[in-house]
Amino acid sequence: MGTFRIEGGAKLSGEITPQGAKNEALQILCAVLLTDQTVTIHNIPNIIDVNKLIKLLENLGVNIRKVGTSSFSFKANNLNLDYLQSEQFKEDGKGLRGSIMIVGPLLARFGKGYIPKPGGDKIGRRRLDTHFEGFIKLGAEFRYNKEEYFYGVEAKKLKGTYMLLDEASVTGTANIVMAAVLAEGTTTIYNAACEPYLQQLCTMLNQMGAKISGVGSNLLTIEGVESLGGTDHTVLPDMIEIGSWIGMAAMTKSELTIKNVGWPHLGVIPNVFRKLGITVEKRGDDIYIPEHVDGYEVQNFIDGSVLTISDAPWPGFTPDLLSIILTVATQARGSVLIHQKMFESRLFFVDKLIDMGAKIILCDPHRATVIGHDFKSSLKSTVMTSPDIRAGVSLLIAALSAKGTSTIHNIEQIDRGYQNIDGRLKAIGAHIVRLD
Structure with missing residues (x-):
C-alpha cells in the first residue's frame, strides 16, 4: 500500500495542465x-x-x-x-x-x-x-x-x-x-x-x-x-482534475494557471467555485487563479439564506467535485450546506477533516454543513487513509494547506484517477513525497 507524506503550508505557483478525462x-x-x-x-x-x-x-x-x-x-x-x-x-x-x-x-x-x-x-x-x-x-x-x-x-x-x-x-x-x-x-x-x-x-x-x-x-x-x-x-481535458486544481490553489492561497481546460465543456463548475468567493478568471482557454491573500467569502442566496451546493445530472454540478468543494469551504469566510444526493457514503471522509480541525456537521449520509475558518486557524496535520479517488484528493488538498506534515495511506485510490499527481505537484512547489 502506497503512502504520500505532505509538508503543508507551501505556496504553489506556475502552470499545470489537466490530463485527459x-x-x-x-x-x-x-x-x-x-x-x-x-x-x-x-x-x-x-x-x-x-x-x-x-x-x-x-x-x-x-x-x-x-x-x-x-x-x-x-x-x-x-x-x-x-x-x-x-x-x-x-x-x-x-x-x-x-x-x-x-x-x-x-x-x-x-x-x-x-x-x-x-x-x-x-x-x-x-x-x-x-x-x-x-x-x-x-x-x-x-x-x-x-x-x-x-x-x-x-x-x-x-x-x-x-x-x-x-x-x-x-x-x-x-x-x-x-x-x-x-x-x-x-x-x-x-x-x-x-x-x-x-x-x-x-x-x-x-x-x-x-x-x-x-x-x-x-x-x-x-x-x-x-x-x-x-x-x-x-479525449477532453478532465473537468474533475481542473476543479481539483482550482480548489487546491484557493486552499493554499496560491497563484496558479490551469492550461487548456476546454472552457466550453466546463458547464457550471467555474461558477460554483465563484459562489465560494474564489476568483476564477478566463484567459483564452486557460483558467487563472490569483493568490487569495484575503481569503474567500461564501455568497448567500439572494434572500440571505445559507448557500447550498448540491449535485445533479448534467448540466447540473457533477457529484465528483462535491468532496473538493466541501474541503475548500473549510477555510472560507461563511457557511455552506453540501448536499450529496447520489451516493450515500461519499461524505464519510469528513471525519478526517474534523480531526484536522475543520468545523463540519455531518447532518446525515447525504448532507454536511461547513462553517469556514476564514484562515484564522490552519488545519492540523494528521495521518489519513484515502477511501476513494475524490475523497483522497480532497484530503491531499487539505494536507497541502495544513500546518505540519501529514500522511495519506492507500494512495492507489488517488492513482486510479490522477496521473503522476505527486510529480506534477512538485513541479509547482508542493512538498510531497511518495513512499512505497
Whole structure:
C-alpha cells in the first residue's frame, strides 16, 4: 500500500495542465470493440483505472499499439470471446467499475456480453439496473449467476425501440447507446445522460458511421447501421482534475494557471467555485487563479439564506467535485450546506477533516454543513487513509494547506484517477513525497 507524506503550508505557483478525462476515456476505450477497423485515441490519461481497462481489452484480443506519449491505436478484428468465460476475465473485470461498458459493444457486435460484478470506489451502491433494462428492451435475454456475481446478456439480433431510462445514468446511457448503434431499426432514449463525456462518445460513434441525433440533449435518437469503421478521437481535458486544481490553489492561497481546460465543456463548475468567493478568471482557454491573500467569502442566496451546493445530472454540478468543494469551504469566510444526493457514503471522509480541525456537521449520509475558518486557524496535520479517488484528493488538498506534515495511506485510490499527481505537484512547489 502506497503512502504520500505532505509538508503543508507551501505556496504553489506556475502552470499545470489537466490530463485527459478519465470518465470519457473509459467509455471511448470500450467503443473500440464495435468495429474491426483501427481506432486511434489521443490524450489517454496514464492512470490505474484506464490502464486496467486497456489490459482487459488486450486480454480479450484487441491489437493495441502505443503511437505517442498518450496516444494508442486499437484494432478489435480478432477477439478471443472465450476469454469472457474464463476465471481470468472474472478477476480482471471485477476490479474495475468501467468494465461494465464492454457489455453493450460486445452484445451489439457478437450477440453476447458478460461481466462480473464490477468494483471501484466504496462510495455507496451503484445500480446496474439501467444498463440491463436497456439491453432487455433492445431484445436481449438477461441471466445472472448469484453464486459468482456474474451477469450476462445474449441476443441473436437487437431491435430498436423506445425507452425511458429510470435514471440519467452516464455509464448506463453510454452502454445502451453502444448497443443500439448496430441494432435493427430506430432506438429512442429519453432521460438520457448528456454529460460532455457522453457527447464525446456519440460524436466519435458518428465519425465511425453511426447515426445518432439529439447529442447534448436528454433525448437521443439512434438509427441502427450494419457496421462501423475506424476513426481518430481526442479525449477532453478532465473537468474533475481542473476543479481539483482550482480548489487546491484557493486552499493554499496560491497563484496558479490551469492550461487548456476546454472552457466550453466546463458547464457550471467555474461558477460554483465563484459562489465560494474564489476568483476564477478566463484567459483564452486557460483558467487563472490569483493568490487569495484575503481569503474567500461564501455568497448567500439572494434572500440571505445559507448557500447550498448540491449535485445533479448534467448540466447540473457533477457529484465528483462535491468532496473538493466541501474541503475548500473549510477555510472560507461563511457557511455552506453540501448536499450529496447520489451516493450515500461519499461524505464519510469528513471525519478526517474534523480531526484536522475543520468545523463540519455531518447532518446525515447525504448532507454536511461547513462553517469556514476564514484562515484564522490552519488545519492540523494528521495521518489519513484515502477511501476513494475524490475523497483522497480532497484530503491531499487539505494536507497541502495544513500546518505540519501529514500522511495519506492507500494512495492507489488517488492513482486510479490522477496521473503522476505527486510529480506534477512538485513541479509547482508542493512538498510531497511518495513512499512505497
